[in-house]
Amino acid sequence: MMRLEDFKEARRVLKGILRDTSLVHSPYFSRTSGNNVYFKPENMQVTGAYKIRGAYYTISTLTDEERERGLITASAGNHAQGVAYAAQRAGVPATVVMPTTTPLIKVENTKNYGARVILHGSGFDDAAAKAEELAAGQGLTYIHPFNDLRVATGQGTISYEIFSDLPDVDIILVPIGGGGLASGVATLAKLLNPNVKVIGVEPEGAASMKASLEAGHIVTLPTAETIADGVAVKTPGDLCLPYLQKYLDGVITVPDEELVNCFLDMTEKHKMIVENAGLLTAAALYHLDCKDQNVVAILTGGNMDVITMASVIQHGLINRSRVFTFSVHLPDRPGELLNVASIVAQQNGNIIKLEHNQFVNINRQHGVELRVTLEAFGATHKRAILDSLQSRGYDAKEVGTSTVYDG
Secondary structure, eight states: OOOHHHHHHHHHHHTTTSOOOOOEEOHHHHHHHSSEEEEEEGGGSGGGBTHHHHHHHHHHTOOHHHHHTOEEEEOSSHHHHHHHHHHHHHTOOEEEEEOTTSOHHHHHHHHHTTOEEEEOSSSHHHHHHHHHHHHHHHTOEEOOSSSOHHHHHHHHTHHHHHHHHOTTOOEEEEEOSSSHHHHHHHHHHHHHOTTSEEEEEEEGGGOHHHHHHHHTSOOOOSOOOOSOGGGOOSSOOTTTHHHHHHHOOOEEEEOHHHHHHHHHHHHHHHOOOOOTGGGHHHHHGGGOSOSSOEEEEEEOBOOOOHHHHHHHHHHHHHHTTSEEEEEEEEOSSTTHHHHHHHHHHHTTOEEEEEEEETTSSSSGGGOEEEEEEEEOSSHHHHHHHHHHHHHTTOOOEEEOOOOSOOO
């Protein structure tokens, strides 16, 4: 069981190990969501995620014999780094099985903490099956990333810090993958204040815990399709389920597109890099059916490779109409390209890319196609640019923007 004395012991063990991740008030998210919003920035934690809490505490509880056998775990990245770091501190060898799709930064960071990394399978569940096979075959001690109450207890220490910084918190939003973090946070939060609401958040494409809570038993999804790789879990933890059934006040699911928009907002408004899974709670702010409440959203991690970062930013700009592409057919005569560019300039649009296709028609006299990709301030500004072109006789039509900065 997860008891108050266990959480107290975990807090004692983690003292001096954790970084200070004090709550950050967000004027922007408060204004746009209608609540008083604070972020718990675990993306700034040791190893870049909250997972160090559960990994370090669990390893501290192992017997000498369990340590001497060596450790093994499976992870999409953040738990891997937590185990690798904690094992290095304890002087214990560690093996980590990670999906082949794991972002490179998480793989390299795990290796840099001294762990042996094995890449296997297309997702967490494949990697977990391989890790369990190796644990049984080689006698290694398996540290499960979420379906272990010691791990959940370590993760739950976040609630102590939330109440310390904001005693009158009304709602805590917590991401759910396998359920370890959510069960630990919810259990301790309710032990400290039964009136606080704890709401879990999952991506629409991998809402395995929501399905399990609705069914009353563990449900395995056929797929877990989401850009939030850190919570792409098809089968959640059966040990976590009873605690969530007892203490969780609901589950919100959000589409991937909202994570893309939140990444842009978090980067621009708070200058913080938060990975897609860590942004679930920020996206969920707009799904709360309440106003003027003190809401804490846990940002779980910030381990994101730059290629993924660039892709998410690009899609966020497109979603917000801050980058768009239009196509217009022009007579094939000198000066037409300059006329279009002048109209865009008069509307303060910033051209990123031009594609002038003289071969769109067999007979060039029938016209050429010009595709223009440009930056705008948003949907209203985009509409003004297109309307201005139309008023000057250019039948400009918005087309799909597949890429922005491709050299």
